[in-house]
Amino acid sequence: MSNVTDPAEVRSGGRVIALVPAAGRGERLGEGIPKAFVTLRGVSMLRLAVDGLIESGVVDRVVVIVPADRIDSVRSELPDGVDVVAGGAERTDSVRAGLAAAEDADLLLVHDAARALTPPPLIARVVAELRAGRDAVVPALPVSDTIKTVDLLGAVTGTPERSELRAVQTPQGFTADLLRRAYAAADSLATDDAGLVERIGGRVRTIVGDPLAFKITTPLDLALARALANDEPIEQ
Numbered sequence: 214m215s216n217v218t219d220p221a222e223v224r225s226g227g228r229v230i231a232l233v234p235a236a237g238r239g240e241r242l243g244e245g246i247p248k249a250f251v252t253l254r255g256v257s258m259l260r261l262a263v264d265g266l267i268e269s270g271v272v273d274r275v276v277v278i279v280p281a282d283r284i285d286s287v288r289s290e291l292p293d294g295v296d297v298v299a300g301g302a303e304r305t306d307s308v309r310a311g312l313a314a315a316e317d318a319d320l321l322l323v324h325d326a327a328r329a330l331t332p333p334p335l336i337a338r339v340v341a342e343l344r345a346g347r348d349a350v351v352p353a354l355p356v357s358d359t360i361k362t363v364d365l366l367g368a369v370t371g372t373p374e375r376s377e378l379r380a381v382q383t384p385q386g387f388t389a390d391l392l393r394r395a396y397a398a399a400d401s402l403a404t405d406d407a408g409l410v411e412r413i414g415g416r417v418r419t420i421v422g423d424p425l426a427f428k429i430t431t432p433l434d435l436a437l438a439r440a441l442a443n444d445e446p447i448e449q
């Protein structure tokens with residue numbers, strides 16, 4: 214457990230641990246391997262995501278969560294000091310495994326490996342908001358498409374007002390206490406961590422996200438990411 218107990222001290226000097234869920238199958242990417250292990254310029258997305266967290270200068274420890282059969286190979290690919298644990302069937306299970314390995318956190322970031330090109334300054338902005346007193350912070354961007362809700366047969370059931378919609382990214386940042394309470398109460402799956410915090414009544418604050426923090430999910434995303442990675446030299 215952390216020695217920091219004063220709430221003000223948690224904000225100013227508290228320990229920041231980043232959890233990186235990377236245990237998904239990534240079938241939508243169509244590369245035949247889990248997407249966190251697909252490479253951009255010879256470097257895995259997971260490694261790029263971890264490097265970005267370290268480069269941000271605001272993260273004290275990184276815990277990555279990977280498929281059980283990849284633990285050894287991931288340990289050898291990542292910098293010393295990065296912890297590697299086995300994930301679960303759903304993203305929520307994987308984050309839960311990461312939480313169990315991050316007992317000494319005061320502030321927690323959850324950052325998808327699939328957002329491999331996230332600029333380090335965005336990560337620093339999330340942590341700065343936590344240190345300034347927010348309990349839950351998510352990067353978010355306006356959506357350019359009109360979004361419809363549909364039923365199981367594809368019939369449109371509604372058109373939410375676009376100006377009120379945001380696409381949220383990672384890293385999502387939380388006080389450790391709040392995120393742990395949200396996961397303790399979680400009785401179903403969630404596609405993002407802030408959603409679980411909202412369910413227990415937590416106030417989630419958005420900050421302006423970054424287009425480069427897009428989630429690399431489809432072959433088109435991967436083509437874009439590879440084009441971007443080739444434009445900017447990435448160390449191997």
Ligand code: C5P
Pocket residue numbers: 233234235236237238249278300301302303304305307308325326327328404428430
């Ligand atoms: O599937 P989705 O794109 O929402 O996955 C987001 C992130 O969560 C990815 O980095 C993926 O590897 C991770 N994940 C996980 N464990 C799972 C499913 C997804 O760590 N069981």
